[in-house]
Amino acid sequence: QVQLQESGPGLVKPSETLSLTCTVSGGSLNNYYWSWIRQPPGKGLEWIGHIYSSGSPSYNPSLKSRVTISGDTSKNQFSLELTSVTATDAAVYFCARHLRFYSSGWSYAFDIWGQGRVVIVSS
Amino acid sequence: DIQMTQSPSSLSASVGDRVTITCRASQSVTRFLNWYQHKPGEAPKLLISAASTLQTGVPSRFSGSGSGTDFTLTISSLQREDFAIYYCQQTHGSPPTFGPGTKVEIK
16 A cells, blocks of 8 residues: 655754655555645644646745755655744644545545655754 | 544553543544554554445554544553553545644552
8 A cells, every 4th residue: 555654854943944745655646646744842733735647836925935845756855844844843744645535516635645754954 | 645633642641541542633634544553663554445445353442533624543541561552643635644642550
């Protein structure tokens, strides 16, 4: 079955760039939407953005100026870059796949998630 | 952004209890409302999509209902493996947003 695994540095210095990769195993990046979601300590889940296959990114307006999501179908991976990080960017970062379905209109849910990558922001 | 609230924020219940969690949206999300279960250290799990569609493999003791702004997740007979945090999520508006979660603990 399809599995997702986040990887990347667990410690990032303030003002630097957070970079994470999600590797898709047991399936293909093609023809699906893929998202990044984060959860700061003690807080709720926040959608960061998504990508379709390896293109057409869409971002949360609250983070849009600092986020880039890209995909590499040859490696079956998609990545997150978040620039100019501060302590408020410390969180567990999840990658997830979209399940699209029709129910009185097209919608979606996140049907497969990675286990999450803890990222600390500290000098 | 559409704001999601959940109540209660936490609850204590015993195995076999019936548990109901409420999710409310700040504006109508029609039926574009999903429920997730999250256990610490694990990947979140999609339980219910489109307000009431049970995902494959999810036990039938879980059910969802509602439309518009008010939704419920019901566990008809709580089992030990159900102790977790439950989140609702709307996908009617962009960005998609989640509720703050309801922690279900053992009494």
